[in-house]
Amino acid sequence: MLVSKRVQNMYPSQTLALVELAAKFKEKGYQIISLAVGEPDFTTPPNVIEAACKAMHEGKTHYTPPTGIKELKVAIAEKYRNENSVDVDENNVIVTPAKLAIFNTLSAFVDPGDEVLIPDPGWVSYKEMVHFARGKPVSYKLDEEKDFGLDVDDLLSKVNFKTKVLIINTPSNPTGGILSREDIKTIRDIVMDFDLILISDEIYEKIIFEGEHISPGVYEDLRMNTIIVNGFSKGWAMTGWRIGYLIAPHRYIPELEKIQQHTISCAPSMSQYAALEALRTREYVSEMVEEFKTRRDYVYKQLSNMRGISIKKPKATFYMFPKYDFDISSKKFVEDFMIREKVAVTPGSAFGMYGENHIRISFATSMENLKEGLARLRRFVENL
Numbered sequence: 001m002l003v004s005k006r007v008q009n010m011y012p013s014q015t016l017a018l019v020e021l022a023a024k025f026k027e028k029g030y031q032i033i034s035l036a037v038g039e040p041d042f043t044t045p046p047n048v049i050e051a052a053c054k055a056m057h058e059g060k061t062h063y064t065p066p067t068g069i070k071e072l073k074v075a076i077a078e079k080y081r082n083e084n085s086v087d088v089d090e091n092n093v094i095v096t097p098a099k100l101a102i103f104n105t106l107s108a109f110v111d112p113g114d115e116v117l118i119p120d121p122g123w124v125s126y127k128e129m130v131h132f133a134r135g136k137p138v139s140y141k142l143d144e145e146k147d148f149g150l151d152v153d154d155l156l157s158k159v160n161f162k163t164k165v166l167i168i169n170t171p172s173n174p175t176g177g178i179l180s181r182e183d184i185k186t187i188r189d190i191v192m193d194f195d196l197i198l199i200s201d202e203i204y205e206k207i208i209f210e211g212e213h214i215s216p217g218v219y220e221d222l223r224m225n226t227i228i229v230n231g232f233s234k235g236w237a238m239t240g241w242r243i244g245y246l247i248a249p250h251r252y253i254p255e256l257e258k259i260q261q262h263t264i265s266c267a268p269s270m271s272q273y274a275a276l277e278a279l280r281t282r283e284y285v286s287e288m289v290e291e292f293k294t295r296r297d298y299v300y301k302q303l304s305n306m307r308g309i310s311i312k313k314p315k316a317t318f319y320m321f322p323k324y325d326f327d328i329s330s331k332k333f334v335e336d337f338m339i340r341e342k343v344a345v346t347p348g349s350a351f352g353m354y355g356e357n358h359i360r361i362s363f364a365t366s367m368e369n370l371k372e373g374l375a376r377l378r379r380f381v382e383n384l
Contacts, residue, residue: 116165119352345360
């Protein structure tokens with residue numbers, strides 16, 4: 001086979017595979033309720049759409065500088081200074097799709113054999129990105145009893161002379177957990193003691209119901225080793241715009257920019273002008289989060305009263321990560337649930353070994369879908 005071993009060794013995204021399976025059932029005429037989608041079911045704010053249209057009509061449809069338009073970079077730096085207490089300027093910013101930001105950062109820092117610590121349960125793409133960078137993914141456990149906070153002993157046991165990068169995701173997909181201030185301080189100590197690169201994935205930062213988001217960039221010494229990744233997909237319902245950013249120390253920007261130049265050249269110009277307008281849009285975000293909170297409370301109440309199901313109430317994101325006590329793999333659970341009840345959820349095993357015996361439920365859908373989908377889930381588990 002002519003395909004590279006790197007690609008052969010990659011696994012397809014199980015979350016996107018569920019979307020495809022649901023689509024096949026729909027083609028056969030079945031009415032599928034999807035509780036698996038990882039994107040807001042809201043439309044991008046009208047003023048953001050208008051800003052993009054205005055930019056296009058003004059002829060702003062060409063390449064931009066590789067790191068992004070200056071006014072957006074200035075606005076991003078200002079946002080992090082004012083909202084997150086992270087002292088950065090526009091020269092710390094590269095505008096790029098958030099997923100690509102993580103991919104590019106791993107490409108920049110990981111050599112063959114380097115170990116990369118990834119959260120478990122954690123986002124499905126971390127592991128495959130590390131593999132593609134020819135590194136070795138090593139999972140560290142998030143403690144369910146601590147609302148999926150840091151298991152410090154487990155994390156420390158995984159650090160050795162081969163460790164190069166530590167990835168954190170707060171708020172977390174799939175758990176909805178938030179790393180505490182104490183957790184962030186512990187991460188700071190580990191990164192500094194072992195001279196690691198820290199990738200802080202903060203893409204769900206805007207969708208918080210209780211608690212607070214602490215960016216590790218608040219620590220001045222830690223900023224020299226930290227790459228912050230964020231974007232507009234989740235907070236402003238802009239998944240299709242493919243626009244985000246990374247914030248890095250000045251010394252790493254030229255190296256990261258080289259990868260940008262030789263991959264996408266620059267982020268889409270019209271998406272950059274849309275993102276600039278999004279940063280000025282606060283009311284829409286708060287209304288969306290309030291609706292997510294209402295749905296969160298409803299789903300939590302329903303799951304709390306289901307046979308064989310236990311659930312930690314998520315403080316953020318639009319995901320629930322319930323645990324079940326039935327003798328069935330999460331992959332089999334999800335497949336049977338789809339076949340019998342025509343409802344799509346995501347198997348916990350997609351997010352790591354500690355995700356087994358869990359399913360991820362997205363409440364980024366209508367209340368009508370949630371009520372019917374959860375009624376079908378109740379019927380399904382009662383028959384297990």
